Each structure stands twice: as structure tokens, then as C-alpha cells.
Amino acid sequence: MWKIRWAAGPATTAVRRAQNRREFLRTAALTGGVLGASLLGLIPVLGGTSARHRPPGAIKDPLDEQQFLAACIKCGQCVQICPVQAIRLADLLDGVGVGAPYIEARTQACDFSCDGLQCVLACPSGALTHAIDYPAQARMGLARLSRPEACLARQGKGFKGLARGPAYTGKLRYAEVDRWTPIPVAEHPYDLELCDLCVRQCPIEIRRVQCAAGTPPSGDPNQCPPRPAIALEPGTDGQGLHPVVKDGCVGCGVCEMICPVTPAAIVVDIDRVSKVAWR
């Protein structure tokens, strides 16, 4: 009853046998084709070209995204919940990473304006782990002053105007403007004697300032980051102040997003994170 009919029975004619043989070969070719196509999806991950800046809570070692890509069900609920639309879904060129969420910090970084890590809460599969509750616990990458010579602060320069120009579409939450709704960076001009945008807009530093003033976000002291993320400090080379990334940096990418020089003087490396345990 369970016999597969490729096994030619005694009553099978030569014609029928030839037909069966051709069907078997066609079917084998189909199997090979589809499996081959699916295995092509491994090339970007094995070649390392699919590594990306992931949302907070992504379960991965900095160098190994396998756990994250395996756990992600590619539904985009994190995309839908994000108040600044920082999260996008990867495309075909990411192979098996297709449909997995990532962030392009220079275009729109995660500024934690949801406070509660809404993407983590929205994730049904645990690819963004529910083990973290607060921005300071995220380990998305680590900022680095990649072009110190371009840094305005290091040249002792100020900054006046729109950080990213009038056409820039990215948003940030400015608590002093609107506590709840992020607004376009293009609607928020600055006038700074010394450019400190990367420090000033750092979500961790903003929270530290709020906590120091006795008004933690949502009135929740747990929101207070225990360690600094970035500060302007004098350099050793006799130059002026310049941004120094501290071990409280979570790698959210707001510094990279807001840096007014092009290309940005400070970037987030996705292959390393702060070694300080967040627990």
C-alpha cells in the first residue's frame, strides 16, 4: 500500500518504465534546483556580507549573527512599532538574512525615543531578546571616532544650522520640544559655540543628564544608565576637546546620524560591543 510507484512492478511495460525514469530524473533536477537556490542564501552569511547593524536586543555575538538570523521569523513587527522608523528589512542580497531587521544609522538611528524598547516587546520569536528592558542594556555596536581630523570639536569649531541639511528626513526626539513625538532633525536648528552634537544627542547621555536632574525618563530610576557613553575630553595630542567613547556606549548610532560633517567623523562599529556586562 505504501509502495512508491517508481519501483517498476512486473506488469510495467517498457514505455511506462521509460516514462517513470524520465519523471524521476525531472524530479531529481527540480529537487536539486530548489535546494541549490536555497543554499545560495548561505553565501552572504558565510562571506560575512550580510552582517548589519541590528535593533536593540538582537541575540548575536558581535561577529556571529547566526543565532539572530535563526530566531528571526521575518515578520517586521519591530519595523511597525518603531516610532522613528529606524528599522528596515533586509533584501535578497542578504541571502538567508532576507526579511531580517536592520538599522542604517546614518539615515535614521535608533534614538530609544520609545523608552520601553518597543521593538523588543513586539518581537514574537525572541530574536530581539526580552532579557533587556532598558536602553542602557543594549549592545548594538560601539561608536568610534573614525575621522578625528574632520571632527569639528577637535578643530575647536562650533556648529550653527541644520545638522544634516534641510533635505534630511531622519527624526529624533527632543524632550524639550515634545516629550512624546520625535520631530525631523531638519526642523531643529542648532547654534553651538563648540560642536558637541554627538554627546548632546546621545540617548544614554541625555538620560544621564535627566537622571542627574532627578527626572529620569518615565519617572523610572531603572532607566538611568549606570555608565557614561561619550564625553568631550582634551586629547593627548595637544588638540582641543574631542569625543571619547566610553564603555557605557550601546552602539545605537545616533552620534553617527547627527554628526554634521560628511562623511560622519564618528561611526558605529557593528563587530564590537562594550565589554561591560549590562546586568
Added chain:
Amino acid sequence: MSTVLESLRVLLGLKPSRPNSDRVAPEVKTAYAEKRKERLTKARLLAVRHEHRKGCCNAWQRRRWITLILVNLLFVASYRFDVQILEGALTASHFVGFHLAELNATLQVALASRHLAFNLLLGATTVLVLWALLGGRTFCSWVCPYHLVAEWAEYLHLWLVKRRWARNITFHRGVRTLFYLLFALLALVSGYTLFETLSPTGILSRALIYGPSLALLWVAALLLFEVFVSRRAWCRYVCPIGMTYGLVGLLSPVRVQYNMRNCHHEGDCRAVCLVPHVLDVTIRGRAQTMETAIGADCTRCGLCVDVCPTGSLGFKVTGLGGTPQ
């Protein structure tokens, strides 16, 4: 029990069994004998068909297309227009607070990550119960967006075949069972959800909701293959999602039911069917009982119900009575 087993055999890709003449009900034998006396002429069949087509116009197909489009639009509207009723994509979503998780995607994730998050388990259980009640592969024809575009491509394919500009190459249906096992094994061994990369269901759902992507090229390639090489190849021979929901629907109360009494055995139903092997019972001499529930591989698309000139096929919900036509 033996009908469930037969349904499973056919789902896995084996040929439907021929009836054992000892098992054929006497009334069925009588009905077949009477049909032999009165031979169906071609003119009479054309007249019957003509009469049938005057009456209606693919009512089930219309209902199904509307349902499929509305479900997918609800996903789109929930995000794009902030309706917030059905958030996420077909692979996993939130329906007014309830988690939903597509079963094959959940299986892939669970095998690849060797972990099953509680919310995913919850969502998958809800979906399992839902589709077990609604008919299993009902998911395919009433919700899956690829099914709809493949159905349109199928019309093009049939048109080309009629003009001999394309051929329909067939494969062994058992290969879908092989794909189901291989993709599960690959997820477990590689640690990546390899099938999700290829799944036109997920790709199309995400493209609708989040905007077009390059991955649509793969969907286009599949459609071209179906148009020029092999009719409905993805759904028939490959898709493990269909396999999953076929298994879910094994015991489902929602069925297409066949009544052999008035059937002309002309095969119009099998000609339009995505999975014609489930309708082998409509071949003359194959029925064992007056009424037969169609097996689990049936997607409950209703094309056969629409096309049947004699009303011999209809939807039946066990426990609710039949809804002929």
C-alpha cells in the same frame, strides 16, 4: 480511520488507492450500473455545461479572492494606515492582541535556533487550532498571496498550452514530502531558516506590507517557470507550507464533499483543480460510498464546486450540515 490514512497517503504523494469492489456500497454499484445504461453523449454534456454556466459565475472563486485580498489588505492597512488590527506579516503577526505565527515558519525558526519562544508557541497553537477548524490547506487558497498570483499565471499557462506555445511538465508529487523533510533537516543542520529565504508567501507578504524588494525577482522567476514549464509547480511539488497545513487539516470538519449520484464523470473538476489527485474519486468506478469527503491535500478553493455542472461537489462542514453548490 482508513479514509484518514488514505488522505495522508495521497497528501504525502502516493497515488490514490483503487476501491476494493467488496467495499463498494450496493447503492453505489446500482448507481454506476444505471449510468452505464444511459450513455452520456457529447451534445448532452455540452448542453449540461451550458445550462450550468448560465446560472452562476464562479461564486466560490469570487468569495475566495475577496477574502484573500481583504486579509492581505488588512495587514497592509494595519501598518500603512495605522489601523493596528493585524500587525506583522504572514509569517508572524498580532491580531488585536493575539499572537499568530505561521506554522511552517515557526517550525523553521524552532529547528534553526533550537529554541521556541513562548509567544511563538502561543501564536502557532492559535494558528494550528484555527486552521484545523477551517480546513488546513484552506490557508493556501484563501490567504496565501502567492496562490492568487499563481492562479492568474495559471490562466496564462493554460492559454499557452492550448496554443501549444508551452508545455506542462509534471514531477512526482512525493517530492513535496521530500522537500518538507529536507527543509526541516537543513534548518536543523545549518542553523538558518533556508526555506524562509525562498518562500514566495513570506516574500510577497512582506513586499505588500513593507514595500517592494529585490526578492520579488525570485517570485517572478517562479511564476515564469509555472507559466512556461510546469503548471502550479511551486504549490504542487515544492511548498512545505502546503504540506504543513495539509497535515493540520487531516481531521478538519470543513471539506469539499462529493456525491456520485448525478455525476457525469466528465472530469471538469479535475481539469481546474490545483491538486487533481484528490478528485480521483470522481473518476467512473472509483467511489465506494454515495458521499465522499475530499482528502486533506484539497485547498478548499471551490473551483470544482463552481465548475461542476451537476452539483455533485459542495462544501460540507461536519456538524453544520451541507451547503450544496
